[in-house]
Amino acid sequence: MNSPPLVSARNIDLSLNGKPVLQQVDLTIRPREIVTLIGPNGAGKTTLLRVVLGLQRPDRGEVDRAAGLRIGYMPQRMPLDLAFPISVKRFLLLAGAVSLDDLEQVLEEVGAAALLESPLQALSGGEFQRILLARALLRNPNLLVLDEPVQGVDVHGQVEIFRLLARIRDLHDSAILLVSHDLHLVMASTDRVICLNRHICCTGNPESVTRNPEFLQLFGAAAVQSLAIYSHDQAHRHEQCQHGDRI
Amino acid sequence: MDDFFLRALLGGIGVAVVAGPFGSFVVWRRLAYFGDTLAHSAMLGIACGFLLHINLTLGVVAVGLLVALALHFMQRRRRLPGDTALGILSHASLSLGMVLLAFMDQVRFDLLGYLFGDILAISRSDILWIFSGGGISLVLLIVLWRPLLAITLHEDLARVEGVAVERTQLIFLALMALIVALMLKLVGLVLVTSLFIIPAATARKFTRTPETMALTASLTGCLAVAGGLWASLTWDTPAGPSIVLSATALFLVSSLLPDR
Numbered sequence: 001m002n003s004p005p006l007v008s009a010r011n012i013d014l015s016l017n018g019k020p021v022l023q024q025v026d027l028t029i030r031p032r033e034i035v036t037l038i039g040p041n042g043a044g045k046t047t048l049l050r051v052v053l054g055l056q057r058p059d060r061g062e063v064d065r066a067a068g069l070r071i072g073y074m075p076q077r078m079p080l081d082l083a084f085p086i087s088v089k090r091f092l093l094l095a096g097a098v099s100l101d102d103l104e105q106v107l108e109e110v111g112a113a114a115l116l117e118s119p120l121q122a123l124s125g126g127e128f129q130r131i132l133l134a135r136a137l138l139r140n141p142n143l144l145v146l147d148e149p150v151q152g153v154d155v156h157g158q159v160e161i162f163r164l165l166a167r168i169r170d171l172h173d174s175a176i177l178l179v180s181h182d183l184h185l186v187m188a189s190t191d192r193v194i195c196l197n198r199h200i201c202c203t204g205n206p207e208s209v210t211r212n213p214e215f216l217q218l219f220g221a222a223a224v225q226s227l228a229i230y231s232h233d234q235a236h237r238h239e240q241c242q243h244g245d246r247i
Numbered sequence: 248m249d250d251f252f253l254r255a256l257l258g259g260i261g262v263a264v265v266a267g268p269f270g271s272f273v274v275w276r277r278l279a280y281f282g283d284t285l286a287h288s289a290m291l292g293i294a295c296g297f298l299l300h301i302n303l304t305l306g307v308v309a310v311g312l313l314v315a316l317a318l319h320f321m322q323r324r325r326r327l328p329g330d331t332a333l334g335i336l337s338h339a340s341l342s343l344g345m346v347l348l349a350f351m352d353q354v355r356f357d358l359l360g361y362l363f364g365d366i367l368a369i370s371r372s373d374i375l376w377i378f379s380g381g382g383i384s385l386v387l388l389i390v391l392w393r394p395l396l397a398i399t400l401h402e403d404l405a406r407v408e409g410v411a412v413e414r415t416q417l418i419f420l421a422l423m424a425l426i427v428a429l430m431l432k433l434v435g436l437v438l439v440t441s442l443f444i445i446p447a448a449t450a451r452k453f454t455r456t457p458e459t460m461a462l463t464a465s466l467t468g469c470l471a472v473a474g475g476l477w478a479s480l481t482w483d484t485p486a487g488p489s490i491v492l493s494a495t496a497l498f499l500v501s502s503l504l505p506d507r
Contacts, residue, residue, distance in 0.1 A: 053407050073407040083448075084275045084399065085455050094397045096408060119455065139408065 005030050006069055006143050006175055007052055012061035014047060021047050022058070023199045029143060034169060034176045036186045039196035040218060045179045046076065048196065049147055052177065072141030072174075074132045076148045080120060088115045088123070088131055095138040106134045109171070110164060126157035133164070137172065144168065146178040162189045251367055252480065258369040258377050259472035259490065262433050263446070265381040267465025268388055269426055270443035271450070271457065272419070275399050279440050280330055281318070281420075284337035285427040286439035288314040290344030292428070293361060297354050298347065304376050304428050311424030314340060319420060341436075364435035364487030366476070377429050384422045391415055396457055433472075434487040445494040446471060449501045467497055 005028045014022040021044040029035055029052075037045045050056035051063060053073060092103050107113045110130040115123065123131060129149055136144055149165070150158040165176055166189050180186045186193065187206040195201040195215050202212040209215050273282055289307045296306025314336055321332045348356065357365065388395075394415045397405035406412045430439045450463035474497075475490030 050403075053403075055403055055406060071407055073404055075401055075404050078401055078404075080400075081275055081277075083451055084457070085451065085460050086396075086400070086457060087455065090456060091400065094393065094400065135404075145407075 003031050004066060005064075006066045007063065007177075009048075009051060009058075009063045010061055012048070012051055012058045012063070014044075014051065014056070014058045016047070021198060022051070025061075025196070025200055027052065027194065029175050029177055031142065031175055032169060032173060034165070034189065034191045035178070036190040036193050037177070037179045037196055038181070038186060038193060039201075043197045045196055046147055049145055049177070049179060053145055069143060070139055070141045072136030072139045072144045074129075074136045074144070074146045074149055076151060076179075078128065078132065082121055084120075086120050088112075088118050088120060091120050091131065092135055092138060095135050098138050102138060103134075106137045109137065109168070110134045111160075125152035126154065126161075129153055129157075129161060130164075133161075133168075137168065141172070142174050144174050144176045144178075146176065148179050148181065150180065162186075165189060251369075252476070254369050254371070254374060255366045255476055255486070256473065258374050259366055259433055259476060260469050261374070261377040261381050262430055263442070263468030263472045264465045265377075265385055265426055266430065266442050266468050267446055267450070267463075268385070268461035269423065270447040270468075271461045271464050272395065272399065273423075273440075273443040274447040274451070275457075278423070279444050280333050280337075282423065282427060282440040282443050284318070284333045284340075285311045285314060285424055286431070286436040287337040288340035288344075289428065289431055289436045290361065291340040291347070292344070293356070294344040294347035294351075297351055297356070304373075304431075307428040307431060308425050310340065311427055312421055315420040315424050316417075319417060360435065361431065362435045362437050363485060364431065364433050364438065364490075366433050366486045366490070367479075369432055373432050377432075380425050380429050384426055387418065387422060391418060395419060434490055438487055438491050441491045441494065442468065442471075445491070445498050449494070449498040452501055452504070452506070468494070471497055 007027070007029045009025065009027045012022050012025040012027075013020070025044075025048060027035075027048065037048060039045050047056060051058050053071065054063070054065075088107075089103065092098070092106075104113065104116070107116060110133050112127060112130040112134060115127060115131065120128075120131070129152075133146075133149065136146070144165075146165075150161050153161060165178070168174060169176055187210070190206055192203065193206050193209045194203045195209055195212070195218065197218060201214040201218065202209055204212075273279055288310050292307030292310035293303050294306075295301075295310055296303035299306070318332060318336060321327065321336075322329055327335075348354065360368070394405065394410045394412075397408065397410050398412055398415060402412060427439055430442055434442055446467035447460065447464040449467045450460045454460040454463050471494035472490055474493035476486060478484055478493060479486040479489040
């Protein structure tokens with residue numbers, strides 16, 4: 001954990017349409033770390049991703065990006081017009097200078113090799129997420145940023161995608177920052193959870209976060225009790241939960 | 248066959264070839280109403296042309312560029328829904344053009360020609376405009392093709408991947424303004440959008456890549472121009488609306504054909 005961070009955002013304040021969305025938010029992502037943002041709707045999760053991606057300038061605060069940072073981004077939604085004729089192959093080639101070999105290899109990795117020539121419109125929700133992930137991977141990223149990667153995917157597919165993410169971290173030596181709603185799946189495959197509700201409520205490894213009072217308040221004790229937590233890395237250092245002081 | 252007919256055919260085909268790929272983007276990016284707004288603002292451009300004694304096409308292009316810029320910045324501030332902003336710009340500029348023209352009582356001009364096109368009166372200088380302006384636009388579009396496709400699919404994703412989104416968008420809008428000005432001669436400001444979208448919509452059914460759709464749209468547009476001119480000559484119908492109707496007929500026939 002001592003390597004310099006890939007991205008470090010400090011004291012981020014941001015208001016949209018006069019409403020504060022992010023207040024005093026800090027976020028640091030280190031190489032090979034899987035960080036998950038959770039929080040209720042309107043908590044600023046997607047906005048924080050946009051700040052990290054450089055798509056949104058904060059009102060106050062700084063974002064430092066490491067030299068040599070290569071971001072692969074998987075957006076939340078892809079509004080695809082039926083009037084736009086495009087195949088999976090062509091869509092992936094738009095990622096930049098990629099060879100057909102790279103392309104086939106990445107598709108193999110995400111388990112979508114058979115889809116190479118399919119029209120993009122013909123894909124199911126889960127297939128589409130895999131293709132978006134493949135496009136992000138084609139950038140050979142050291143940071144993958146995923147905005148609700150399992151949205152619109154059935155439970156079986158969700159498990160598969162989370163497994164895929166863990167494998168990708170190992171294969172590509174890539175850090176992963178993701179937004180997710182599904183506490184169960186997130187907890188099983190994350191190094192660090194950040195619970196966001198415009199400010200950072202608490203942060204730490206999955207186990208410690210679920211014991212945090214503010215987390216319990218946000219998600220409800222019942223929901224948290226039903227969480228099956230698989231600690232995948234016993235040696236992982238328990239971080240202190242910072243208690244939010246603004247409510 | 249007469250000279251004027253050949254000029255009309257040449258100019259019409261020149262415009263249709265350019266309209267194909269641009270029209271495809273109009274369909275993909277849902278810019279039909281934006282095309283309409285550019286076309287309506289042409290009336291203000293014509294008025295400015297008369298007022299300043301400059302070439303009318305130049306006046307139309309200049310006003311179109313201003314409208315495109317105004318729209319670009321109005322949309323970035325997001326105070327108004329896009330179609331509302333377009334509606335205001337569109338009709339305000341059309342009305343301002345009409346009012347200005349009404350003040351210039353010494354100017355004789357053919358209102359119907361501007362509204363519905365006057366392809367049979369196309370001049371050599373019009374042809375020159377179409378081929379030089381259209382040619383430049385096509386070359387620039389080919390240069391911008393890949394970033395434009397990326398932006399069309401997902402703007403933020405394109406931005407993260409390093410596409411110069413703002414610059415690409417602005418150049419594209421400027422090219423649209425130029426092309427609308429070229430299309431006016433053919434079908435007039437009321438019908439411009441139809442020449443963008445009907446051939447592209449016809450082409451969609453038969454194509455599986457963006458490039459083939461753009462080329463097929465060009466080809467469909469050329470057929471529509473030829474068919475419309477022929478109908479206009481045969482039955483003495485107005486040429487602009489005849490071209491639009493022949494494009495519509497092609498669209499209808501294509502939608503009756505079975506899917507590939």
